[in-house]
Amino acid sequence: MTGEATNDTTTGPRTGPRTGRGAAGRPARPAGRPRSREADTAILAAALDLLIEHGAAQTSIEQVARRAGVTRATVYRRYAGKTELLVQALEWANHDHDPGFTGWRDLDHMLGEWAEHLSEPRNRVLLRRLYGSVDDYPELVATYRQVNGGRRAGFVREILARTRDEGGLPPDTDLDVVQELLAAAVLGHLGGHPDDEDAGQIKAHLFAIMKQLGHRS
Numbered sequence: 001m002t003g004e005a006t007n008d009t010t011t012g013p014r015t016g017p018r019t020g021r022g023a024a025g026r027p028a029r030p031a032g033r034p035r036s037r038e039a040d041t042a043i044l045a046a047a048l049d050l051l052i053e054h055g056a057a058q059t060s061i062e063q064v065a066r067r068a069g070v071t072r073a074t075v076y077r078r079y080a081g082k083t084e085l086l087v088q089a090l091e092w093a094n095h096d097h098d099p100g101f102t103g104w105r106d107l108d109h110m111l112g113e114w115a116e117h118l119s120e121p122r123n124r125v126l127l128r129r130l131y132g133s134v135d136d137y138p139e140l141v142a143t144y145r146q147v148n149g150g151r152r153a154g155f156v157r158e159i160l161a162r163t164r165d166e167g168g169l170p171p172d173t174d175l176d177v178v179q180e181l182l183a184a185a186v187l188g189h190l191g192g193h194p195d196d197e198d199a200g201q202i203k204a205h206l207f208a209i210m211k212q213l214g215h216r217s
Contacts, residue, residue, distance in 0.1 A: 042068035043075055047089040052126050056086060056133040056140060087143045090130075094147040103155040107163045107210070110156065115203035118186065121195045128190055153179070163215070170214045178213055185209045
């Protein structure tokens with residue numbers, strides 16, 4: 001590990017398009033030439049994998065470049081530094097998995113989907129990495145909340161409101177509190193339950209929380 005792993009955060013030696021001839025006498029990439037989509041994808045995938053495997057603090061631009069099969073200059077042409085790259089990797093991986101998503105059918109469908117997501121060890125590790133970096137890299141948690149909140153948070157509220165209106169929750173239920181407690185239950189499960197629990201067990205746990213909040217089938 002090099003010093004770059006801890007010192008490279010939001011700034012770095014951005015390398016712009018070069019003119020003249022490159023190494024070994026090859027013509028340099030002309031200014032304005034479209035970036036390689038393959039390189040873009042490789043860099044973002046490498047950054048996400050390293051974030052999951054090692055955490056933000058122990059991930060460096062050099063490691064990302066090596067994993068992606070590109071040079072550091074290639075990465076810096078796209079990103080000013082590590083934090084910017086990791087933010088973009090999170091947006092790339094999480095924003096609108098399904099653009100056609102319009103919400104869940106009901107509470108059972110919603111908690112079932114959450115349980116499926118939480119049953120994947122890779123997803124669990126990523127969430128722990130993100131929330132474990134909240135003090136040193138607050139941009140990462142903020143980005144995750146943004147790309148997984150907003151539109152989807154509105155759908156969560158819609159399901160809770162429908163559940164209450166159909167008698168599944170007491171009429172005086174504070175939906176904001178329920179939504180916050182469900183989010184806390186997810187974080188609690190990440191830290192207090194083994195990663196080998198299956199989706200059925202996780203879903204049962206989430207419904208047990210809802211029962212304590214007054215939910216009835």
